[in-house]
Amino acid sequence: MAETIITPPILQGPTAKEKKYDRQLRLWAANGQAALENAKVLLLNSGSGVVGVEILKNLILPGVGSFTIVDETNVSELDLGVNFFLEESSLGKWRAEETCKFLQELNPEVKINALKESIDVFADNPSRLEQYSLILLVGPTTNARVLEKICEYADKSSIPLFYIHCQGFFSHFSVQLPAQFPIVDTHPDPASTQDLRLLNPWPELLEFLETKTRNLDSLSDHDHGHIPYLLILLHFLNIWKASHDAQAPANYFEKKEFKALVESGARTNNSEGGEENFDEAAAAVLKSLNPPSISSGLRQVFEADDCQNIKSTSANFWIIANAIRNFHTSHNGILPLPGALPDMKAQSSDYIQLQNIYKAKARSDLAEVTRTVRSSEQEVGRNPPIEQAEIEAFCKGAQFVKMIHGRPIRVAKCTAEIDWNDRAKVLSPELQTPDSLLPLYFAFLALDRYQDDIDRIQKVRKPADDEQLNDIMAGRVVSGAVPPLPMFAESAHFSTPTIDPEHDPKPWPRFDTPEARTTFDNVVKELDRADRGELHNIAALTGGMVAQEVIKVITKQYVLVDNTCVFDGIASKTAVFNI
Amino acid sequence: MVKLPAFLRTIRQDIDKLPRTYLDNILTKPGPASDPDWIPGLETISALESSKVLVIGAGGLGCEILKNLALSGFKDIHVIDMDTIDVSNLNRQFLFREADVGKSKAEVAAAFVEKRVKGVKITPYNGKIQDKDEEYYMQFKMVICGLDSIEARRWINATLVDMVDMEDPESLKPLIDGGTEGFKGQARVILPTMNSCIECQLDMHAPRAAVPLCTLATIPRQPSHCIEWAHIIAWEEHRKGEVLDTDDPEHITWLYQRALARAQEFKIPGVTYSLTQGVVKNIIPAIASTNAIIAASCCSEAFKIATSCNPFLQNYMMYSGDEGVYTYTFETERKEDCPVCGNLARNLTVNPNMTLQEFIDNLGERAEAQLKKPTLRSEEKSLYSQFPQSLREQTAPNLSKKLSELVVDGEEIGVSDPAFTIAFKYKLIFGS
Numbered sequence A: 001m002a003e004t005i006i007t008p009p010i011l012q013g014p015t016a017k018e019k020k021y022d023r024q025l026r027l028w029a030a031n032g033q034a035a036l037e038n039a040k041v042l043l044l045n046s047g048s049g050v051v052g053v054e055i056l057k058n059l060i061l062p063g064v065g066s067f068t069i070v071d072e073t074n075v076s077e078l079d080l081g082v083n084f085f086l087e088e089s090s091l092g093k094w095r096a097e098e099t100c101k102f103l104q105e106l107n108p109e110v111k112i113n114a115l116k117e118s119i120d121v122f123a124d125n126p127s128r129l130e131q132y133s134l135i136l137l138v139g140p141t142t143n144a145r146v147l148e149k150i151c152e153y154a155d156k157s158s159i160p161l162f163y164i165h166c167q168g169f170f171s172h173f174s175v176q177l178p179a180q181f182p183i184v185d186t187h188p189d190p191a192s193t194q195d196l197r198l199l200n201p202w203p204e205l206l207e208f209l210e211t212k213t214r215n216l217d218s219l220s221d222h223d224h225g226h227i228p229y230l231l232i233l234l235h236f237l238n239i240w241k242a243s244h245d246a247q248a249p250a251n252y253f254e255k256k257e258f259k260a261l262v263e264s265g266a267r268t269n270n271s272e273g274g275e276e277n278f279d280e281a282a283a284a285v286l287k288s289l290n291p292p293s294i295s296s297g298l299r300q301v302f303e304a305d306d307c308q309n310i311k312s313t314s315a316n317f318w319i320i321a322n323a324i325r326n327f328h329t330s331h332n333g334i335l336p337l338p339g340a341l342p343d344m345k346a347q348s349s350d351y352i353q354l355q356n357i358y359k360a361k362a363r364s365d366l367a368e369v370t371r372t373v374r375s376s377e378q379e380v381g382r383n384p385p386i387e388q389a390e391i392e393a394f395c396k397g398a399q400f401v402k403m404i405h406g407r408p409i410r411v412a413k414c415t416a417e418i419d420w421n422d423r424a425k426v427l428s429p430e431l432q433t434p435d436s437l438l439p440l441y442f443a444f445l446a447l448d449r450y451q452d453d454i455d456r457i458q459k460v461r462k463p464a465d466d467e468q469l470n471d472i473m474a475g476r477v478v479s480g481a482v483p484p485l486p487m488f489a490e491s492a493h494f495s496t497p498t499i500d501p502e503h504d505p506k507p508w509p510r511f512d513t514p515e516a517r518t519t520f521d522n523v524v525k526e527l528d529r530a531d532r533g534e535l536h537n538i539a540a541l542t543g544g545m546v547a548q549e550v551i552k553v554i555t556k557q558y559v560l561v562d563n564t565c566v567f568d569g570i571a572s573k574t575a576v577f578n579i
Numbered sequence B: 001m002v003k004l005p006a007f008l009r010t011i012r013q014d015i016d017k018l019p020r021t022y023l024d025n026i027l028t029k030p031g032p033a034s035d036p037d038w039i040p041g042l043e044t045i046s047a048l049e050s051s052k053v054l055v056i057g058a059g060g061l062g063c064e065i066l067k068n069l070a071l072s073g074f075k076d077i078h079v080i081d082m083d084t085i086d087v088s089n090l091n092r093q094f095l096f097r098e099a100d101v102g103k104s105k106a107e108v109a110a111a112f113v114e115k116r117v118k119g120v121k122i123t124p125y126n127g128k129i130q131d132k133d134e135e136y137y138m139q140f141k142m143v144i145c146g147l148d149s150i151e152a153r154r155w156i157n158a159t160l161v162d163m164v165d166m167e168d169p170e171s172l173k174p175l176i177d178g179g180t181e182g183f184k185g186q187a188r189v190i191l192p193t194m195n196s197c198i199e200c201q202l203d204m205h206a207p208r209a210a211v212p213l214c215t216l217a218t219i220p221r222q223p224s225h226c227i228e229w230a231h232i233i234a235w236e237e238h239r240k241g242e243v244l245d246t247d248d249p250e251h252i253t254w255l256y257q258r259a260l261a262r263a264q265e266f267k268i269p270g271v272t273y274s275l276t277q278g279v280v281k282n283i284i285p286a287i288a289s290t291n292a293i294i295a296a297s298c299c300s301e302a303f304k305i306a307t308s309c310n311p312f313l314q315n316y317m318m319y320s321g322d323e324g325v326y327t328y329t330f331e332t333e334r335k336e337d338c339p340v341c342g343n344l345a346r347n348l349t350v351n352p353n354m355t356l357q358e359f360i361d362n363l364g365e366r367a368e369a370q371l372k373k374p375t376l377r378s379e380e381k382s383l384y385s386q387f388p389q390s391l392r393e394q395t396a397p398n399l400s401k402k403l404s405e406l407v408v409d410g411e412e413i414g415v416s417d418p419a420f421t422i423a424f425k426y427k428l429i430f431g432s
């Protein structure tokens, strides 16, 4: 054998940046990091606003590109007791600027900006939102008009937006995504990603099977104990098929019978009383012999109009999805082979050879998908060509791709009902479920509506009426102009809604059972107890949750919340609703 | 300044001397879920401020915990950590700067939070939790743990369970524990001897199965097999006697080169410097946002326990952010046969033909035991003892004996490990 000289690669330790970001690069890799470093985040902060600052902290540390804080308030004594990114000397100074100063210390690479402006004024000129890649809006805003305007503009410009509330022991956030938000790199559990295609083996795999199992019974104990379990399964599948009309075991009972057949092949006249590779094979029977199927997420993608009818303006996602759909149809329901092989008891050389057979097949499937992509590109006149890496990533993760359909954030107004349309039917039963956290979401809507009401009254009254105004600002109006929040929430808007969409096109989901009503009332009372204040722990926790979701949106990796999440800090529970 | 409505002013009269905080809103009024017997107001606030609490760990979780406790009204906080600051900490341990690399985590973190939050006192201890005795732990109202070491968790758990004196309610120290991995984590509240302890829950955090030595030595298939080979076999062969320092770049580079050469020999792709580091140091991915979630959850429970303003977690919250947001909050059961808080022996079915050495290896891998250097005794005699050396030499021949030669069917054996203050009791049942 000719001596092959392998030049060792030049040894290079990690760069300073790789060292600093090591623990996160192991999650979202260099491409995720690059996306993060290109992101421009806008924070529109209101109230005590700690949750907004805590989100930023969790984005600055991993190295987000830049952020801007819009906040016109000055630092009060109350801020010092709850916001970590302020100190005593900040008292009376502009809050956004002081916060930026302390946040900048966390990571000198992040570009930081502050704008001394109220959200109301900012909302008057929403085209300025264009320059940001993601918006964080902390509620409650002063009125519904501001929220509505910003949400509408973000929706129109396809900028992802988070609307966040945090008060006392409770918090809520909703994500408004573009109408189509595809995720290819969903990071599924490795144990669930193994597509070994045992029911549809290809010639190269069968050829290797033949060379390894031809003389199974005459193999030495050592060789017999090192046949990769995957080949053991294929070998016994052939034996099974010979006596079952060429059919693989289909149901649970047949699989159990097949498992026994596999187990009977193990040699037991040794000190262990069995063979590890046969144990592995038997253990894999139930999960490895399923006929090809596709996930509901992928099915939805395949059925979408955009997948079936591609145009010159179609997104890359749809062009590739269309090509994979073609592959799936022309290969009787199988997907391109991902090509990864789990570890198994085997001789090194056999394992490597098997690994190469899987990789080669994955490459040839990819080549087939790529050919379809190229011909589609030509057909619809699309330029420049989609990068090979993007097609490859899609092929590898096809089974787990997700398309999230963004929905606009619901804005609670004092003067008009929310149009729930198709959601009312889903949310109303959920509201009656004991222990549901959905009342928490409605309590935050009530809070928004309450704020809108206060704003309305404030505008009617003369600003000179100081006593009244101050009381309004404190969140409680004793004169009776605006009732306290719990009384407000009890008012007609929440107690007597109708749910019949045929008669009322814009119903509030209602509380049919006294239990649901009590849950809602208690949440409102607890919110009121906090009197607009944030608890640092709940703000920090919510800041962590939102930051995780922001990172998922920016990197387009992992699966994100679709589309509303609430946290109950008393029960220590979260819930997610599609609203 | 906002002028307060009249009825709020009356509530506040008695606490006018204190600086106003949002915390007062919660602590001066009852809520729908708070205990009807609970009395809000000054007394509760001063109980919170006088609670002395201990934080174990000043790393990713610890930095967050110190910040959160300081902003939750705790005034007297102690923190223990034996580590120094590394550059790879800076992506999440936000109390540290580049210039702090190499300094004590406990000291830098304590000084930072003390300076930032007015009126809080933080006392650091740069060392191991095992350096301290019961008298030290007795001074705290509760212990909040943000550790990445399972050994340290088990040690403090066993210590706190041991400290409980049924006659003295003050001796019961709630242990609040947090842990993270990537986008996932958990928070739990342990009331020693009252509910399920860390040892009861050990099998919920099973260690990854080790690769058999023979695979590393003869049939490597994965890049990690080549790295483990370099780590366990090649180092011992070529640099015997030298202590491997996983933080020394020269050592890691050496292992990487060995692993790479072996991988080339077997044509195994995928050995990289980063993977070498990951395998050798058993690196768990860690990010700021997950630490924020878990630390805040722990501190929120600490706040509720210290003030009784709302019911606290009973007793486990699992958080997963890999796929959407998912939490599972539930009550884990105490185990009567828990080696720490229970008193029954655990039944263990063993093959009587197994050697004592095989039995010991098996104890190391069992999710509920995870003992690396156990000492074993039967009802009558010492079966194998790690210390002192004379006893080890004397008992070493037992290692190759079959269990059936050493104990009888149904005999109870005691197992202990110097790493923990725990003694396991197993009842060995002969089976296959």
Ligand SMILES: [Zn+2]
Pocket: B196, B197, B198, B199, B200, B201, B334, B335, B338, B339, B340, B341, B342
């Ligand atoms: Zn226990």
